Every structure is written in C-alpha cells, then in structure tokens.
Amino acid sequence: MSAASPLSSVRIVLVQPQHPGNIGAAARAMFTMGLEQLVLVKPRQFPDIEATRRAVGAERVLESARVVDDLAEALKDCHWSVASSARPRHLGDEPLPPAAAAEQLLHASTAGQVALVFGAERTGLSNEEIELCQAQTLVPTNPEYGSLNLAAAVQIYAWELRKAAVAPPQFSLKKDHPWYLPATHEQLELFFEHLERVALATGFLDPANPRLLMRRLRQLFNRARPDRNELNLLRGLLTTVETPKRRGPRPPPPSDSA
Amino acid sequence: MSAASPLSSVRIVLVQPQHPGNIGAAARAMFTMGLEQLVLVKPRQFPDIEATRRAVGAERVLESARVVDDLAEALKDCHWSVASSARPRHLGDEPLPPAAAAEQLLHASTAGQVALVFGAERTGLSNEEIELCQAQTLVPTNPEYGSLNLAAAVQIYAWELRKAAVAPPQFSLKKDHPWYLPATHEQLELFFEHLERVALATGFLDPANPRLLMRRLRQLFNRARPDRNELNLLRGLLTTVETPKRRGPRPPPPSDSA
Numbered sequence: 001m002s003a004a005s006p007l008s009s010v011r012i013v014l015v016q017p018q019h020p021g022n023i024g025a026a027a028r029a030m031f032t033m034g035l036e037q038l039v040l041v042k043p044r045q046f047p048d049i050e051a052t053r054r055a056v057g058a059e060r061v062l063e064s065a066r067v068v069d070d071l072a073e074a075l076k077d078c079h080w081s082v083a084s085s086a087r088p089r090h091l092g093d094e095p096l097p098p099a100a101a102a103e104q105l106l107h108a109s110t111a112g113q114v115a116l117v118f119g120a121e122r123t124g125l126s127n128e129e130i131e132l133c134q135a136q137t138l139v140p141t142n143p144e145y146g147s148l149n150l151a152a153a154v155q156i157y158a159w160e161l162r163k164a165a166v167a168p169p170q171f172s173l174k175k176d177h178p179w180y181l182p183a184t185h186e187q188l189e190l191f192f193e194h195l196e197r198v199a200l201a202t203g204f205l206d207p208a209n210p211r212l213l214m215r216r217l218r219q220l221f222n223r224a225r226p227d228r229n230e231l232n233l234l235r236g237l238l239t240t241v242e243t244p245k246r247r248g249p250r251p252p253p254p255s256d257s258a
Numbered sequence: 259m260s261a262a263s264p265l266s267s268v269r270i271v272l273v274q275p276q277h278p279g280n281i282g283a284a285a286r287a288m289f290t291m292g293l294e295q296l297v298l299v300k301p302r303q304f305p306d307i308e309a310t311r312r313a314v315g316a317e318r319v320l321e322s323a324r325v326v327d328d329l330a331e332a333l334k335d336c337h338w339s340v341a342s343s344a345r346p347r348h349l350g351d352e353p354l355p356p357a358a359a360a361e362q363l364l365h366a367s368t369a370g371q372v373a374l375v376f377g378a379e380r381t382g383l384s385n386e387e388i389e390l391c392q393a394q395t396l397v398p399t400n401p402e403y404g405s406l407n408l409a410a411a412v413q414i415y416a417w418e419l420r421k422a423a424v425a426p427p428q429f430s431l432k433k434d435h436p437w438y439l440p441a442t443h444e445q446l447e448l449f450f451e452h453l454e455r456v457a458l459a460t461g462f463l464d465p466a467n468p469r470l471l472m473r474r475l476r477q478l479f480n481r482a483r484p485d486r487n488e489l490n491l492l493r494g495l496l497t498t499v500e501t502p503k504r505r506g507p508r509p510p511p512p513s514d515s516a
Contacts, residue, residue, distance in 0.1 A: 029410055034400040057405050098417075139417070140424070142292040147315050152287055155410045156417050159356075159397070166398070203503030204495045216491055224482035233474055237462045241499050245461030 006165045009109040011037035012154060013074045013081075015129060016120040018044045024054030024062065025151030026118075031058035033158035034165070038065040039074045039115075054151075071117065071129050075185040080108035080225065081115040083133035084153060085125045086146065101137035102160035112184075116157055121150050131215060132185070134222045183228050191231050192218055198238045264423045267367040269295035270412060271332045271339075273387060274378040276302045282312030282320065283409030289316035291416035292423070296323040297332045297373070312409075329375065329387050338366035339373040341391035342411060343383045344404065359395035360418035374415055379408050441489050449489050450476055456496045 012030055017023050023046055027038055038061050040046055046067060055062050068074050075081050082101050096104065101116070108114045117133055119125035130136060139148055139156055148156075183191075196214055199205035205213055226234065270288055275281050281304060285296055296319050298304055304325060313320050326332050333339050340359050354362065359374070366372045375391055377383035388394060397406055397414055406414075441449075454472055457463035463471055484492065 025407065025410070028405065028407060031403045032399045032406045032410070034402075056407070057403060099421075140420075141290045142420075144292075145289045145315060147286065148290045149283065149286060149314070152283070152290070152410065152413045155413050159414050159417075162398070162400075163357075199495060199498075201502075202495070202498035203505045204498035206505055208505075213491065216488065217495075220482050220484055220488050220492075224478050226478055230474065230478050233471065234478075237457060237460070237475075240460035240462035241456075244459075247461045247464055247466075 005034060006106050006109055007034045007161060008036070009113050010035060010105055010161060011039055011074075011078070011113065011115045012158075013039045013041060013071065013115050013117040014043070014150070014154075015041040015071055015074075015117060015125060016044065016123075017046075017150065018121050019150075020045045020048030020051040021054045022121065022150045023048070023065075024051035024056075024058075025149075026154040027051070027055045027061035027065070028058040029151050029155035030158050031061050033155075033162040035158050035161065036061055036064065038062070040065055040067045041071050041074050042069060043067065071132055072185070072189070074117075075115055075132060078113045078115045078185050079111065079183055080105070080135075081117060081133040081185070082135045082137050083117045083119075083125050083130040084137050084139075084157070085119060085130055086138055087124060087127065087130065095136040095138035098137060098139055098157055098160045099164070101135070102157060102164040104135065105161065106164045116161075118150060118153060131218055134225060183226055183231050187228060187231055188221075188226070191221070191226075191235055194235055194238050198241050201242065263292060264364050264367055265292045265419060266294070267371050268293060268363055268419060269297055269332075269336070269371065269373045270416075271297045271299060271329065271373050271375040272301070272408070272412075273299040273329055273332075273375060273383060274302065274381075275304075275408065276379050277408075278303045278306030278309040279312045280379065280408045281306070281323075282309035282314075282316075283407075284412040285309075285313045285319035285323070286316040287409050287413035288416050289319050291413075291420040293416050293419065294319055294322065296320070298323055298325045299329050299332050300327060301325065329390055332375075333373055333390060336371045336373045337369060338363070338393075339375055339391040340393045340395050341375045341377075341383050341388040342395050342397075342415065343377060343388055344396055345382060345385070345388065353394040353396035356395060356397055356415055356418045357422070359393065360415060360422045362393065363419065364422050374419075376408060376411060441484055441486050445486060445489055446480075446484070449479075449484075449493055452493055452496050456499050459500065 012026065012035060014023065014026060017040065023040065023043060030036065030038065047062065051062060052059060082096065082105060105114050105116060117125065139153060141148055195217060196205065200207060270284065270293060272281065272284060275298065281298065281301060288294065288296065305320065309320060310317060340354065340363060363372050363374060375383065377387065397411060399406060453475060454463065458465060
C-alpha cells in the first residue's frame with residue numbers, strides 16, 4: 001500500500017483478542033484488502049506461532065503491529081474512530097451499517113488517522129470502550145445465528161473499506177470543513193474532562209448520583225465531531241465559566257487588560 | 259432462515275477443500291448470513307473434529323452438508339451457478355464483482371436452485387470446472403497480496419448475498435433514537451439564546467466585539483442535531499452556570515433542598 005492510499009491512515013484495533021489464530025487471520029484479511037496498520041490492546045498471547053501460521057504471507061502486518069495497554073492509548077493520535085459492537089445502544093445514534101462506516105472512515109482519513117475497533121471474541125467491547133469512539137457500527141447478521149468470527153468481521157469491514165477506497169469518492173474535504181483541522185482523541189478527552197469539572201463545579205453534576213449525564217453529553221459532542229478550533233472555542237467558554245472575565249465598564253479594568 | 263427466504267435457494271459449493279478447519283469456518287460464515295446449503299466436492303477430510311470446532315454453533319450447516327464426487331453432481335439441479343476464481347478468463351465476460359454476483363444469484367434464485375462455487379485453497383478451480391458455471395466472479399484484492407482465505411472469501415460473498423437479500427435497508431429509526439423526539443426550530447433557538455446569555459455573563463462573549471463566536475457555536479450544535487432531551491440537558495447545565503446548585507456538605511442546605 002503506498003503512502004498515498006486512502007487506506008494507509010486506517011488502523012484496525014483488536015481489543016484483548018483471546019485467540020492468536022484470530023490475530024493472524026485478521027492480519028491476512030486486512031492485507032488482502034490493502035490495510036496494514038494493526039494495533040493490539042492487551043492480546044492474551046502475541047507474538048505467537050499460531051498467529052504467524054494463520055497470517056500466511058501477511059506476516060508483515062504482524063511484524064509491524066503495535067501492542068498497547070489500553071484502548072485510549074491505541075486511539076491517542078486518531079481523530080475519528082468507530083466501535084464495532086452488537087451491544088445495544090440505549091443512548092445515541094443507530095449503529096452504522098458496515099458500508100457506511102467504511103465510507104465515513106475513509107472520508108475522515110483524508111484528514112488524519114482513523115480507527116476501526118473490535119472487541120474480544122466472546123465479550124466484545126465494554127460500554128466505556130464504545131464511548132471512547134465517535135461512532136458505532138454493526139454487521140447485521142442472521143437473527144437466528146449472529147456468531148461472527150473476529151477475523152471474519154475484520155474481513156467484511158476490510159472489504160467494505162477497499163470497495164469504498166477504490167470507488168471514486170463522493171465527498172471532498174473543503175478547507176472550511178470541520179475535519180480540516182481534526183481534533184485528536186486526546187484533545188477531545190481533555191475537553192470532556194474540562195466539561196465534567198465545570199459541571200461538577202456548578203453543581204449540575206452530582207458526584208453522588210452522576211446518572212448518565214456525562215455519557216449523554218459525550219454522545220452529543222461526539223456526534224458533532226468538533227474540530228480543534230471548535231474545541232478551543234468550547235474550552236474558552238468553559239474557562240470563563242470557571243473564572244469569569246470582566247467586560248465593559250462595570251469593574252475598573254486591570255491595567256494590563258489590553 | 260425460513261423456506262421463504264431468498265437465501266434458501268442459494269448453495270455454497272466447495273470443491274476439494276483441503277483443510278477441514280476451512281470447511282467449519284465457511285459453515286459459520288454462511289450461517290451468520292443466513293445461508294444453510296453447503297455442498298462439498300471430494301473434501302480431503304470430512305466430517306472432521308477441526309471442522310466442527312471451527313463451526314462454533316453452525317454445526318447444523320455441517321450436519322446437513324452433502325458430499326459429492328464431482329462438481330457436475332453438485333450443480334445437477336441448479337439452473338444458474340457462478341464460479342469464484344482469480345484465473346484469468348481469456349474468453350467470455352469480465353468476472354462479476356461480488357455484489358453483482360450476489361444480486362444475480364438472488365435474482366436467479368427466484369426461479370430455482372443456484373450455486374456459488376469455490377475451488378481448493380491453493381489451486382482454485384480448473385478451467386473445466388469454471389466452464390461448468392454460467393458466470394465467473396472475483397474478489398478484487400490488494401495487488402500486492404491477494405491470498406484470500408477460503409472461508410474469508412465465503413464470508414465476503416455471504417455478506418454480499420445477505421445485503422442483497424435484505425435490502426431495502428435493515429436500519430430504521432427506533433423509538434429510542436435521539437431523533438425520535440427531534441427538537442423544534444424554536445427549542446433550538448431558545449437554547450442558542452440561553453447559550454448566548456451565559457456566554458455574555460461569563461465574559462466569554464464581548465458584546466463590543468462578538469466576532470463569529472455564536473455563529474461557530476451554532477454550526478457545531480446544529481451539526482450534532484440535538485434532540486429535545488439533549489437540549490434540556492444542555493439548558494440544565496447552562497442554568498447551573500447562571501445559578502450554581504450547591505451540592506454536598508459544604509454550605510448548609512436550605513430547608514427546601516429536596
């Protein structure tokens with residue numbers, strides 16, 4: 001995959017994969033479709049002979065795979081990420097179908113790193129992990145039998161990503177598009193921390209009974225996909241809530257007010 | 259899958275599969291997408307413990323699988339079949355892309371049995387086998403690495419078949435979807451007025467030099483399309499900025515604090 005390929009900014013993140021064979025099969029599935037960035041969050045066993053055996057020629061993807069301790073670390077420099085999960089979402093948007101997730105990932109990838117995240121074989125992603133991502137996706141399966149193998153799920157998404165990458169793009173990024181200066185995952189998390197501090201300070205958030213307030217606010221802001229300038233704007237507003245800025249004639253301005 | 263499903267007339271034929279694990283994984287891939295008819299032409303080893311192990315819950319597909327001696331036998335009662343093969347075709351049409359093959363299979367299945375045929379892991383289908391089929395299909399892969407696993411190829415086609423079978427879209431607005439109670443224009447405007455009042459009060463917004471701050475905040479929130487509950491949440495936060503709500507033991511609570 002050349003550096004210019006739209007797929008080169010898409011990483012696949014496997015959270016706590018339990019079977020090394022699935023890691024190898026996922027690497028093979030990725031590489032057949034031109035994806036090369038694999039990140040493993042706390043794999044049970046890696047490197048492993050079974051992973052290498054199942055990769056069959058895609059060892060290069062395994063060799064360059066990054067192993068990290070948690071999902072936040074895997075997403076740190078990403079500005080958009082999608083969680084693959086069948087977990088019902090009581091709050092928030094409907095999960096994206098795979099083709100739509102692929103299109104949006106590629107669209108966002110023109111501005112920086114993006115990630116598609118898969119959970120462990122039996123347990124999937126936790127709610128907390130899903131909430132670290134900006135969107136959720138789901139492969140709609142046979143209602144009688146939905147047990148999609150991890151590598152098979154990666155294959156479906158890798159295929160949809162390749163189709164979307166090879167098809168002429170329907171969207172173009174304009175300079176004034178919100179993703180032009182995308183916010184990184186870390187910047188977004190710092191904003192959420194700031195928002196929570198303010199919500200606690202004003203008494204909006206009751207630490208003894210936080211309910212789902214922060215989760216709902218996260219979903220709202222994740223849906224808007226704020227860019228860096230917008231995050232700066234929001235954080236500026238939060239800062240003035242914490243420390244009001246005096247304007248106009250009311251109090252005498254300090255001498256260095258310019 | 260009920261008998262009425264358009265997928266019930268589609269069979270998957272594996273010609274001389276060499277690895278029992280791939281037979282099991284193919285059965286699982288099929289069943290997740292609602293395909294149940296598996297025909298095996300001279301499998302090297304079947305039934306097999308590894309096939310059963312990899313089927314994980316899709317044993318029913320393995321149990322009802324038919325084993326036959328040659329491809330002609332597998333296709334005997336079919337009236338349309340597609341060969342999956344990367345073998346260049348010197349004569350005849352271009353191979354169909356997977357989605358088109360899936361559509362044509364389903365279309366043909368309304369009149370009777372149809373088949374999608376895969377060759378052995380390393381060698382694929384022979385020219386003679388391809389010629390027994392009415393069309394050819396190919397998964398376009400990474401030009402650098404095209405080694406698609408047999409079960410992964412079955413997964414891609416099974417997925418395309420399911421999409422074609424369930425279209426129109428499976429995704430609809432649920433009652434708990436955030437847009438189910440969409441905010442009215444008026445509610446949104448009241449929120450923006452509230453936001454502006456707070457921004458003026460904290461000094462974030464300078465009435466003498468408002469710049470584009472409110473316009474940019476409007477764009478951000480409009481992009482998120484908040485529903486009524488989310489607007490109430492945001493307005494609740496703004497209200498506590500205007501009039502902090504005391505929590506916890508710090509100040510003595512007023513008598514009507516319930």
